[in-house]
Amino acid sequence: MGPRHSGTGRRLCTLFLAGALVLAVSGTALPGSRAAAQIAADCISTPIEYRTAWEQREVRCVSPNLFGTTHTRGTTSLYPSGFWYAWAGSSTNLERYLALRRIYGDSPPKAGIGILSYAGFPGLNDFSDPTNLAVYTLPTGVQARVPSFETWFRLLDEEFGMPGTYPLSAQTDLVVAYSRLRPHEDVVGAFQTVTGCSRTALLKGKEPSAAIGCNVSFLKALAAAGPSPYSTGESKSCFRNFAARYTGHSDAAAMRAVLFQCQDVGFLNTGVGLGYNTYANPFVCKPAFKQSVLQKYTGREFIVPNANLDALPSFVDLELNLGIPAEREFLQTGYCSTNCRHHTKARHRARSSKRPVTRLPLRTSSSSGETISAATELGMDRSSVPAACGLIARR
Numbered sequence: 001m002g003p004r005h006s007g008t009g010r011r012l013c014t015l016f017l018a019g020a021l022v023l024a025v026s027g028t029a030l031p032g033s034r035a036a037a038q039i040a041a042d043c044i045s046t047p048i049e050y051r052t053a054w055e056q057r058e059v060r061c062v063s064p065n066l067f068g069t070t071h072t073r074g075t076t077s078l079y080p081s082g083f084w085y086a087w088a089g090s091s092t093n094l095e096r097y098l099a100l101r102r103i104y105g106d107s108p109p110k111a112g113i114g115i116l117s118y119a120g121f122p123g124l125n126d127f128s129d130p131t132n133l134a135v136y137t138l139p140t141g142v143q144a145r146v147p148s149f150e151t152w153f154r155l156l157d158e159e160f161g162m163p164g165t166y167p168l169s170a171q172t173d174l175v176v177a178y179s180r181l182r183p184h185e186d187v188v189g190a191f192q193t194v195t196g197c198s199r200t201a202l203l204k205g206k207e208p209s210a211a212i213g214c215n216v217s218f219l220k221a222l223a224a225a226g227p228s229p230y231s232t233g234e235s236k237s238c239f240r241n242f243a244a245r246y247t248g249h250s251d252a253a254a255m256r257a258v259l260f261q262c263q264d265v266g267f268l269n270t271g272v273g274l275g276y277n278t279y280a281n282p283f284v285c286k287p288a289f290k291q292s293v294l295q296k297y298t299g300r301e302f303i304v305p306n307a308n309l310d311a312l313p314s315f316v317d318l319e320l321n322l323g324i325p326a327e328r329e330f331l332q333t334g335y336c337s338t339n340c341r342h343h344t345k346a347r348h349r350a351r352s353s354k355r356p357v358t359r360l361p362l363r364t365s366s367s368s369g370e371t372i373s374a375a376t377e378l379g380m381d382r383s384s385v386p387a388a389c390g391l392i393a394r395r
Contacts, residue, residue, distance in 0.1 A: 006049035013157045047316040050094065054318055057105050062091040065137055067304060069146065070119055073130035073319065074307055082229030083306045084236055085155075085263060088144060089119055090300035092277075094135065101284055103298075110335055114282040114336035116320070117331065118298045120268050120275045123205050125202035126325045146273035149175055151303075152259055156239060166241045166255060169188045175251035178271045185275055186293045191267040194218075194252050202267050203278060220248040220264035228261050257310025276300050284335035 043061040044050050053060050068089040069078045080087035089097075104110035108350050113124055115133060133372065138144065145151050153166050192199045196215035196265045197208050208214045224245035227233035242258045259265035270276050276296035280288040284295045309315050 025239065036070065044094075047137065047314050049096075049316065050135045051316040054101055057102045059095070059102050062094040062098075064091045064093055066094055066136065067133060067302065068097065068133055069092045069304075070116060070121075070131050070133050070134050070320070076310065078134060078136075078304070078309065079116055079264075079306045080232040081230055081306070082232075082320035085303040086306040087119075087147070087264065088302045088304045089275075090302060091256050091394065092300035093118065093301070096134065096283070096299055100229060103284075106336070107328060110293040110330060111283070112320035112322045113328055113331070114335065116278050116322075117279045118282060120204070120266070120277055120298070120301070122268055122277075124331055125328060127322070128325065131320050131322065133318045133320055134309060134311045134315055135318065138304060139307075139311075139313055142305060144304050147265070147271075147301060147303045148268075148273055149178070149255075149259075149271045152263070152265070153255075154291045160237070160239060163245050164248070165340065167250050171249050174255050177252060181293075184293060186278070186296070187270050188267055188278065191256070194275070196253070196257050197267070213314075215253050217248050217251050218257045219251035220260075221246055221254040222261050224248075225258050230264070233262075233355070235262050270297070275300055276342060279331040280334045282335045285334055287334045288332050314346045 043063050044053055044061040044066065047066065050062065050066060052058075060302065069086055071078060078358060090318070096118060098109075098236075100111040100114045100118075104114065111129070113127075114235070115391075116131065117124055118126070121127065145155075149171065153171055156166060157163050169358075174194060177194050178187060179192060179310075181187070188199045188202065191197065191202070192213075193209070195211045195218040198206075198212040199220065201212035206212050208218065210219060221242060224247075225233075225238045225242040226245075227238075229235050229238065239262050241257065246254065246258075256265075260267075268276050268278070277296060277298060278288065279296075280286070281291055281296050284291050
């Protein structure tokens with residue numbers, strides 16, 4: 001099914017070229033160092049500044065010292081307390097979240113669900129847990145890490161000193177399975193190749209089991225590791241349990257299972273520090289089935305030590321409006337199919353209030369002569385400009 005645009009809607013989108021996220025372009029660019037300094041000065045550098053931009057529906061660049069993690073409303077830590085590490089969205093993710101808020105502020109569930117989808121949540125068709133977005137800084141000396149498979153095994157070696165538990169040959173097989181994907185193959189397929197668990201069943205919300213084809217090594221490793229930190233478990237105990245109890249083949253499936261069970265390395269995980277989802281990418285205005293695998297990769301992700309929010313140097317907690325499950329057809333049909341009129345209204349409001357719509361810089365491509373708007377900086381696919389209501393302009 002294609003985007004739901006009438007001819008009138010497309011004309012409205014075309015007229016919207018200067019709206020939403022587009023800035024006027026100066027004929028003379030600043031020298032590189034001065035431009036970089038200006039950009040840095042304009043970037044959001046504190047959680048409080050981020051909250052202000054969120055509330056005012058502004059899109060601005062975000063300092064790489066800020067991170068974002070979604071969590072169940074009312075909880076006091078980044079991740080449930082049993083987890084060793086928490087997953088964190090990068091500053092580029094935070095910029096995209098501001099863009100979703102800006103574009104879909106008149107349809108708040110698209111912003112809220114869009115953020116969860118962009119962060120790699122499965123099961124969003126019926127997800128209903130009240131959820132917040134925590135935006136925060138890390139304590140001095142604490143580093144965010146890229147969650148590659150090799151990073152995980154390095155952390156395990158450092159923490160437990162049991163390299164024999166995770167043989168290099170099994171690690172290699174796991175990495176190779178994820179690194180040899182063809183253009184039409186994705187990481188859910190890689191998960192199926194390694195574990196045997198049916199891709200179709202997983203995407204329908206089925207739990208790993210023999211009934212959906214999961215292989216013996218994977219299931220034995222899950223059992224040996226014990227309960228997940230999402231229930232009664234704890235990450236470090238989970239890893240220790242695996243090391244002490246697992247008696248099966250130490251193969252790629254077992255390695256994948258222990259990460260899955262103990263640290264929420266789910267079937268959508270890419271193993272390279274990029275997000276992915278099978279739902280429609282909010283920044284590509286096509287139905288999910290028309291989006292390529294490449295277009296469904298999202299932003300950069302990190303892992304940080306799990307912590308109580310109050311223990312962080314600074315943070316803000318933003319409530320996400322998720323709407324109701326019955327109104328989430330956009331997860332499959334695409335985000336932009338019915339929203340041109342909302343963008344046009346937003347443009348009129350911005351004009352009447354005389355509030356700048358964005359502070360992100362533009363950059364000009366000398367080869368094509370295109371003026372690339374903030375939307376491009378945020379990852380908006382150029383092929384989706386008509387359906388995205390002119391978020392990319394041409395000089």
